[in-house]
Amino acid sequence: MKKVGVAILGLGVVGGGTYKILTEHKEFYKKNHGVEITVESVLETNRQRALELGVDESKICNNVAEICSNPEVDIVVEVIGGVEPAKSFVIAALNSGKSVVTSNKELFCKYSHEIEKIAKKNGVGLFYEATCVGGVPVIRTLLDSLQGNKITSMMGIINGTTNYILTKMSECGSPYGEVLKEAQKLGYAEADSTADVEGYDAAYKLSILSSLSFHTKIPYTEIYREGIKDINNADIVYGKQLGYVLKLLAIGKNGENGIEVRVHPTFIKSSHPLAGVNDSYNAVYITGDSVEDVMLYGRGAGAMPTGSAIVGDIIYCATHPTHNYSTFKNTEKADPATKFVKNFESAYYIRLSAEDKAGVLAKVTSLLSKYSISVSQVNQENCGTAGTAPIILITHITKENNVKKAVADINATGFAKVENYIRVVS
């Protein structure tokens, strides 16, 4: 029977889950995949944590060089997160002839061009299913199932923390700050929630997924990014009245005018399959020219689901003797030939407050029409404070810059104030 030795760098949440899965399923993998997978080494400075997980004392190490020179180790699992020291460790492992499996989206998004080159040079495997959307098999699907398609669009709820927060805000009507605190208490959000709530995490993942989908490097720096910190419960309620659900959406499109990539709060029509993706569930909705629409749904984070993705990569690596790499030019920057669409098209939700008197709506719509923005739905409430009333508009498809100009114009003229505007997907 084939024997494969694994080293795990970092026994945090995902590392711990991976260790647990590998050890508990050892006989199962021998029987069903014909391979004996043994955790030969773990890199963990917190010895106590490793011992509590059941790691044999002799296998705990705190020196990556030791792992690189260990002939029993074939595959190195990097689950440390962040750029350094993870990057140096991964490069050292690849240069020692080990294959690498990583869940590190920041590292992979920022340095795949460097790392992949080293893997290729050494003829070893580089696997990264766990970088995106936890246990949901989106990387493998793009690489090995939908690769015959020209992918025209992908839309994803790919950050568990923000989806949990938005679901709770929508269900309970609690304000953002309160739900965030609760999420932190429950372990759904980290103490420093910046990467999640400001959309960095989703942008890293979108960079990886859109590069694979569109067969060209999409650096995360090209991604328009807007987080959920300014989301107001009122918007969620008004959107719901008009048949929409609010999600932090990562959107990638490849059309005639070029590629557009963006992460921002988005209203989705409640009948859309993505609208029902709640709590810490995640999903990616992919449209290809042959396959039409495919949605992949599941747990986007967590020790065991992300561990499942890592172990899937380990078994794949162990049972496939040769390795494939990006077929596009995996460079640091985008190919100069790639056109990015910044002034993208979308429908918009616009919430205004205005004096509660006749003619205001007419003034607003007339001003919007100056920028070729037409309105598909209106909801004029009369529950405003101090003589003002909220007006909610949903526009037809228009251009981002037109909306920005119209908003500035409305605010300048003073008869109404745009409190918020949110992009809409129907």
Place this chain on the structure above:
Amino acid sequence: MKKVGVAILGLGVVGGGTYKILTEHKEFYKKNHGVEITVESVLETNRQRALELGVDESKICNNVAEICSNPEVDIVVEVIGGVEPAKSFVIAALNSGKSVVTSNKELFCKYSHEIEKIAKKNGVGLFYEATCVGGVPVIRTLLDSLQGNKITSMMGIINGTTNYILTKMSECGSPYGEVLKEAQKLGYAEADSTADVEGYDAAYKLSILSSLSFHTKIPYTEIYREGIKDINNADIVYGKQLGYVLKLLAIGKNGENGIEVRVHPTFIKSSHPLAGVNDSYNAVYITGDSVEDVMLYGRGAGAMPTGSAIVGDIIYCATHPTHNYSTFKNTEKADPATKFVKNFESAYYIRLSAEDKAGVLAKVTSLLSKYSISVSQVNQENCGTAGTAPIILITHITKENNVKKAVADINATGFAKVENYIRVVS
């Protein structure tokens, strides 16, 4: 650049789609996958059809031996359907050293044990993503992404025709026969709809998917099968009132007592992700011990989505030099050690008609309790005809045989008649 020649056996719906995708994307595959894929030959007796698709006259052939001896052909795509002559053609191709990509669920389900052995002996590839759920990448996901999990359950809406019929019955209230005729007119159902409406098609697919999920051969003959022909609009309406949607579900479970595999109409709680899978969309909901729940959703049939799955397999085959086969014993019959659970557990929807007088419900529930069946929801209508009224019950989880016995008992005692009972998933 690597060159790969393909032969397509049968230019029907899926064969035509495959031809179209391969020819229209030729440059795309050269650029993005580094492989030049050429359709070298098509086996099609209807020359006119082939010519209309744009096949060069010199490439149309009606003799499989010619394809087998053609050195330009590396991969043979079998999209004829049915057992013979598809089986002989596939075996001839494998024995000539060609890899085979097939969409033929009946052939693969009934003869994978024979065919795979021949592929293995010849060291060629055998790919079958397109046998199950059209463009939805469920086979690849089970083989290469979730393979580290013990899959405990899978539930699928895996037949487009029946899902279309049930969706329309639910939306329009039209009776089964009428919707079937309409589906046949629109091309969603074949003239002979037996394989679809009686659940054979779903059972073939479930046999393949559950064998992969549970790492042991599950012959389709072990699958409990019940079609949708006896579904009554009244049941759909009553179920809806209680919060359920009716679907033809393929269910596979692997638990402590053994494996259960069944295809039958099922009420699903309307909040379940599968409940929103409508029309000809399909989905598979998989639960694994690490990944928790994953759902794969998309077009379960059609020329282009199924063609997408075939082309995905072709590119995979062309870009991976070695081939993997079933890691379990792929035999004709089930392993004698496999236990099949026939008396499975489920909740049930029971519709009775009874005389519209006091005490009947008490009698029914008391009789049910004799078989340890307790009731979770009741809906007693008073719109029955001729002094009878329908009673709708949803039971707690109980056993299939208990329900069968209770139904026989109720019908024998004569104070009420069980009009229908349907299994329920919450």
